[in-house]
Amino acid sequence: MNDMNLDISLTVNGERISERVEARKTLVDFLREDLGLTGSHVGCEHGVCGACTVRVNGEIVRGCLMLAVQCDGATVETIEGLSDSGELADLQLAFEQRNALQCGYCTPGMLAAAQDLLKQGGVPSRDDIREHLSGNYCRCTGYHAIVDAVEAVAQARAGGKK
Amino acid sequence: MKPAPFAYRGARALDEAVGLLGEHAGAKLLAGGQSLIATLNMRLSAPSLLIDINSIAGLEGIALKDGKVEIGALTRYVQAERSELIAKHAPLLTRAIPHIGHAAIRNRGTLGGSIAFADPAAELPACLLALDGEVDATGPKGKRTIKAADFFKGLFETALGPQDVLTGIRVPVASKDTRVGFAELARRHGDYAMVGLAASAHADGKGLADVRLAFFGVGATAVRTKKAETALASGNIDAAVAALDLDPPDDLQASGATKKHLAGVLLRRVAKQLYEPRS
Numbered sequence: 001m002n003d004m005n006l007d008i009s010l011t012v013n014g015e016r017i018s019e020r021v022e023a024r025k026t027l028v029d030f031l032r033e034d035l036g037l038t039g040s041h042v043g044c045e046h047g048v049c050g051a052c053t054v055r056v057n058g059e060i061v062r063g064c065l066m067l068a069v070q071c072d073g074a075t076v077e078t079i080e081g082l083s084d085s086g087e088l089a090d091l092q093l094a095f096e097q098r099n100a101l102q103c104g105y106c107t108p109g110m111l112a113a114a115q116d117l118l119k120q121g122g123v124p125s126r127d128d129i130r131e132h133l134s135g136n137y138c139r140c141t142g143y144h145a146i147v148d149a150v151e152a153v154a155q156a157r158a159g160g161k162k
Numbered sequence: 163m164k165p166a167p168f169a170y171r172g173a174r175a176l177d178e179a180v181g182l183l184g185e186h187a188g189a190k191l192l193a194g195g196q197s198l199i200a201t202l203n204m205r206l207s208a209p210s211l212l213i214d215i216n217s218i219a220g221l222e223g224i225a226l227k228d229g230k231v232e233i234g235a236l237t238r239y240v241q242a243e244r245s246e247l248i249a250k251h252a253p254l255l256t257r258a259i260p261h262i263g264h265a266a267i268r269n270r271g272t273l274g275g276s277i278a279f280a281d282p283a284a285e286l287p288a289c290l291l292a293l294d295g296e297v298d299a300t301g302p303k304g305k306r307t308i309k310a311a312d313f314f315k316g317l318f319e320t321a322l323g324p325q326d327v328l329t330g331i332r333v334p335v336a337s338k339d340t341r342v343g344f345a346e347l348a349r350r351h352g353d354y355a356m357v358g359l360a361a362s363a364h365a366d367g368k369g370l371a372d373v374r375l376a377f378f379g380v381g382a383t384a385v386r387t388k389k390a391e392t393a394l395a396s397g398n399i400d401a402a403v404a405a406l407d408l409d410p411p412d413d414l415q416a417s418g419a420t421k422k423h424l425a426g427v428l429l430r431r432v433a434k435q436l437y438e439p440r441s
Contacts, residue, residue: 003169003211023170023212026199045163046200047267048353059240059269065199066270069170070192070214116265134351135264 008072012037013081021068028052028063030071031078039079039108043137050136053109054078060116079108088115090156094149102140110136114150123154165202172214176221176300176327179213183325184302186211191327193236196263196271197279221274221329224248230296230332235274239263242273251335254293254342254362258285261344264352277313278328280320280383281354285346287314288360288384292342292376295333301326317382339365343435345428346379349415355379356415359428363436369397370436377425380410390429399433 009018012035019034026045031037031054043051045064052063055077082088088111094100101107110133117124117132124132129150130143138146173179183189188210192198201207215221221236224245231252233242242248243259262268262276262285276286277297290297290310297308302325313321322328336342346358358378363370373391378384385408393402403426410421 003171004167006170022167024165024167024202026165026203029164045203047196047263050264050266053266060266061270062196062266064203065196065267067170067192067195067199067212070195070216113264113266131351132265135266 006069006072008069010071010073011075013077013084023067023069025068026064027054027056027061027066027068027071027076030068031063031076034068037078037080039083041105041108043105048135048137049106050109050113051106053112053136055082055112055116060112079111082112082115091115091118091149091153094153094156095146098145098149098152100141100145100149101138106136106138106140110138110146114146114153118150118154118157123151123158126151129154163203163205165199166205166208168202168209169211170214171211172217174217176218176329179215179218179327180300180302180325182211182213183327186213187324189213191215191278193275193278194238194270194272195275196267197275197281215327226251226335229335231335232330232332233273234330235272235278235328237273239268239271239273240265243268252293252333253336253340254289254344254360255286255333257342257344258289258360261285261346261348261352261355261358267352273331274328277331278320278322280314280318282317282382282384283354283358283379285344285355285358285360285378288358288376288378289344290331290333291384291386292360292362292374293333294362294374295331297321297328298330298332299326299328305329307332314383337364341365341370341436341438343432345431345435347424347428357410357421357424357428359425359432360384361432361436363395365439366395370395373436375429375432377408377428380408380421380425394429394433394436399430402433403429 041051043049047062047065054063190209192212192214222234225232249256295310308321341363343361346355348355360376363373373395376384389405390402393405410418412418
């Protein structure tokens, strides 16, 4: 090991991982290329599009604006883990039913950002939903269907708690 | 694109970071990385070494001290955004921070990083200027404090020396007479502003005193418009708009003339906020 290549240990989707990575490798490239977790997408690579959104230590981050070496000791959750756990099942179903995706490129990041808002609880307004998803570009849907899906899930989850 | 190769070191203490900056001329500090890593990815910057300061103890946190609100350099936007202490004692920051990037970016980006990077279209440098704040830095000769007015020197240029580490910022505690205002225009919420305005003042009877207007996105640094401040203090909003001595250059987002017009629009919005009683 030298300062250009470093050993890191982290938890990804519940699995303990130890790898040697290049210092310059971003988290999203590490997830895709080294771990084969290709659900996180690479779009703009400068933090604008949100396609690479993943969870690190419980908070959503841009996978392209964090280095893999910075995740030593961290807990990372990608769309694969969030999907397998069932945490997003209702949101995924709502996206499908309301045509809130077409090509699907933005969808993993969109789901992670939407779930970040929904887990704060309550039923956010449509403006709040738009604001929270403002960092995630979708070039297919025009966003209305996405906002519809997120709103419907927020209402369903709130209703289910009664 | 992908970053050019670089070495990475995690600093555990402030003097270690200062020392590494001295040993490696091509080194850069890595805090939240929300601007730096984007510039690396685009190869606008190619440092030989990144010194990660995220594990240095004592650079994070929000506290009241000697009539000032002290904010550690590594404090994340999200921490400041949710801080009751900041909402009560530095309300301009609470108004401004939701405009910075998006939730995923505010989870990582740091207040110190924004000030040290000094992007001319960024919100925090303008807030610091409007609040007459200060910057703390530590270098090879020890600690020093720099007033905001002396800190921002030019385009991405600050008073920090090559071996200085910005350790925190400080702004005066708001009094019951303090009034603040903030507005910006961006094509998409969270994007860098075409034009923005951070302002503070003191209520003086029915009028305002100590008006400080700091515009951003209009030049190489955030700038105060002193003629407009004087006019606004005398209560004449039309005169304040007419007195805006800004000459913004054209950029990719808008022409200089458009930006100047928008600056007037923002001034009217912010003036209204400044005249509102504090809730």
